[in-house]
Amino acid sequence: MEQFTRRNFNSLFTKGVVGSTLMGSVPLAKGFYAGQETNKLGIALVGLGSYSTYQLAPSLQDTQYCYLAGIITGTRAKEAEWQEKYKIPKKNTYNYENFDSIANNPDIDIVYVVLPNSMHADFCIRAAKAGKHVICEKPMAVSVEECEAIISACKKEKVRLGVGYRMQSDPYTKEIKKYVEEKTFGDVLFVSSDAGYISKGNPDQWRLNKSLSGGGALMNMGVYAIQTSIYGTGHNPISVSAQEFSTRPDYFKQTDETITAQFEFPDGIIGHMMTSHNANGNRLKSHCSDGWFELDPAHSYGPISGKTSNGNVISFPHQRQQALQMDDFAKHILMGTPNVAPGEMGKRDMIIVEAIYKSIAEGGKKQSLDLGRMGIVS
Ligand code: NAD
Secondary structure, three states, rough: OHHHHHHHHHHHHHHHHHHHOOOOOOOOOOEEEOOOEEOOOOEEOOOOOOHHHHHHHOOOOOOOEEEEEEEEOOHHHHHHHHHHHHHHOOHHEEEEOOHHHHHOOOOOEEEOOOOOHHHHHHHHHHHHHHHEEEEEEOOOOOOOHHHHHHHHHHOOOOOOEEEOHHHHHHHHHHHHHHHHHOOOOOOOEEEEEEEEEEEEEOOOOHHHHHHHHHHOOHHHHHHHHHHHHHHOOOOOEEEEEEEEEEOOOOOOOOOOOEEEEEEHHHHHHHEEEEEEEEEEEEEEEEEEEEEEEEEEEOOOOOOOEEEOOOOOOOOOOOOHHHHHHHHHHHHHHHHHHOOEEEHHHHHHHHHHHHHHHHHHHOOOOOOOOOOOOHHHHH
16 A cells, blocks of 8 residues: 555656646645655655764654655664664665665655765766655765766656755745845845855865865855855856965865855856855855845854844744755655755856866966856746
8 A cells, every 4th residue: 555655656746647736735645654644755864974863864853745764874883773763664774785776665755865975976866766856965966077967867767856955945045035036125236155164073084085075165165155146146157266275284185175266247246255164154245236135144054144234133933944945845846846956056056166176276267157047946
């Protein structure tokens, strides 16, 4: 019964047979969770490191449209611990080697890849081939080429793809997008974005290993500054020039420590971003023709905080961004709502990342970008 209901539902949805009848409403029960009929989608987390442990799994206790159904881990000891803590059946527990057999598991609708960056493409493509919808953590991959491979695998297998850009589901981000769209403070003229922290941890961590991370501060935190620059103006940049700074080369042996970049956007808007593994930064400020708006902090787990030139404080009740994000993706699958962080958004950011690295390699030379509206979701 369980198998029939879930598989039938997914395959019908993928073929678009039931999609239109679900628009705006939750489908009828499609399976069983903890012995109860459920219409929630089952998520399996791949990689049970700190983000899965302290953010995603706890957030999945707050979600309405999805739940923690399975785990994929390379660490034997974590299996029993997670099975017990989150009531995950043994049959929904995988390792990296037997992962592909997840294709036969009707409990798992979505695979969420939470591994070091260089492993994203392989596991996202394997998940798509297993017929599962995919959420890929940020940065989407370590190159534009890998992003494209993930996108085409998901298209080919007719599964949905989302990037783990939790801020796209956050109410503060939505408020900023509204100011930009409605010109609440006039035309945006200049945006400033910072995203960084001081890294002091284990020098052998994967984030400092270029073959696993793909790069340093820019790959890890820079994508937030790129994202805030874009939703703080409402446009993709048309050019970028960048500089790199290094003060602790003994620690940052392979990866970038601090990068600054200047953007040109359409309509003469300009932007400046800073990202670092050696300086704190967590801010977005847009200066407009009739005032300004600011988030500080702009992209931590919350609560986020904001203010505007008219003296208003931007304030929303705190909710786990990750719960909002995973529910948004589940609703996209179940009800046909917009995908707020599609693969094209992750690919666009990687195009900008590569242009920034190229500018640095060419002594700060301006790089033209031809992105149109790629990845912009209003
Ligand atoms: P982590 O180091 O805490 O966990 C990494 C996991 O990958 C561990 O379970 C580890 O065992 C596993 N792993 C498998 N092969 C590995 C290898 N060769 N080397 C190292 N680890 C290996 O990292 P994390 O902070 O959980 O980050 C994982 C992903 O999530 C990254 O892509 C990161 O950018 C992303 N992330 C996103 C957010 C966000 O706010 N969206 C926050 C933190 C991390």
